[in-house]
Amino acid sequence: MSDSEVRGTPDAGDEPGVRRNPTPSLLTALLAEGLDPGYAAAAEDRARGHSLNRPLHAGLWCGAGALVLGLIFGVAYAEATDRAPGTEQVRRDIIAQVDAAEARGTDLTRARDDLAARTDAARTAALSGDAQGAAVLDRIADLEQAAALDTVHGPGLTVTLADPVARPDLSDRSRPGADATPVIIDRDLQAVVNSLWASGAEAVAVGNVRVGPGVTIRQAGGAMLVDNQPVPAPYVISAIGQPSRLQTGFVVSDAYVRMSGVAQLYGAGFTVADSDDITLPGATAREIRSAREVGGQ
Known part of the structure; x- marks a missing residue:
């Protein structure tokens, strides 16, 4: 079998002027041109005076951003300042209520102790007149001692x-008395x-x-x-x-x-x-x- 028979006859499309594996245009562009076309377009705009990175524009944007941030911080500070007096007043009210409750508890304790002493005196006066009453008082005394009342x-x-x-925290002076x-x-x-x-x-x-x-x-x-x-x-x-x-x-x-x-x-x-x-x-x-x-x- 001849060499021409193995290879076969060329197709109609296999003309001498047609490439069977053409090189991709993108690969050709990358090999032929070292820079991205965007760089060339930017250079052309800069040459025509159409650059977007002007110092004046950048300064205006920075100034506007600083103004907005200042406005935000100012509003936050104003709200915190307005809330501070109210928070301090609530704290004072709570402390006053606690002090009043402690004072009332102390007064009630004193009244209870006074009534208990008067009750004991009246009981002793009523039961100490005879032997049976004295025995009852001794029994009560023993029970009170066992109940830890005396x-x-x-x-x-x-x-x-x-x-x-x-231990003192030398790195934080705002909390000198922090408890362990x-x-x-x-x-x-x-x-x-x-x-x-x-x-x-x-x-x-x-x-x-x-x-x-x-x-x-x-x-x-x-x-x-x-x-x-x-x-x-x-x-x-x-x-x-x-x-x-x-x-x-x-x-x-x-x-x-x-x-x-x-x-x-x-x-x-x-x-x-x-x-x-x-x-x-x-x-x-x-x-x-x-x-x-x-x-x-």
Whole structure:
């Protein structure tokens, strides 16, 4: 078979003047022209004086932008200035309401204590006239002592818990008195109080609040509440009893180990001290609607 037979006869379209694989025009343009046609058009416009990047136009646009930004900041500052007096007035009103509520609570507490003293005096005068009445008074006194309603004093032990002192932030002078994150929690106070009871305490108080039957120690937000009364830090836990017995039992308790670890790890304050005379106030009497004696002899 000849070479011409293998290749076949040329088609009608295979004329000598026609290219079968023409070079794309875009590739030819890229190879022939090094710059984009837009550069040439921009140069031509600049030569004719039609340039859009004139310094005058740029300055006008910058001035207009600065004017708009100034207007926005001015309106925001005016609104903030108008709101400041109202916010300060609301703050003063809230503080005044809080102060009034605290004053009213103090007055009610004094009135309650006065009425309680008058009631006790009238009860004593009515029952002290005979032996049966005297026995009733002795029984009432024993119950009040068990309910922690009377004021007591004597030697004992004082345990003080305190949150770590905030380190000064020299980089922020606007917050010189920023407080550290609280470390002492309600479970710490509960553990210490329970350990003092187990060590032989006869009466216990947290701050100036007596711990009696039904008294709770809990946290509400950032406040520590003992019998629903706020107690500020540092938390002073006082226990009346034989100091040597209290200290011997407390230093081997789980609460002592717990608070020693908290003091070492987080820098919390933890001190234990003896006292010759501690005075604890009476607890608040609660209204009892029903009661049942259990475990009687």
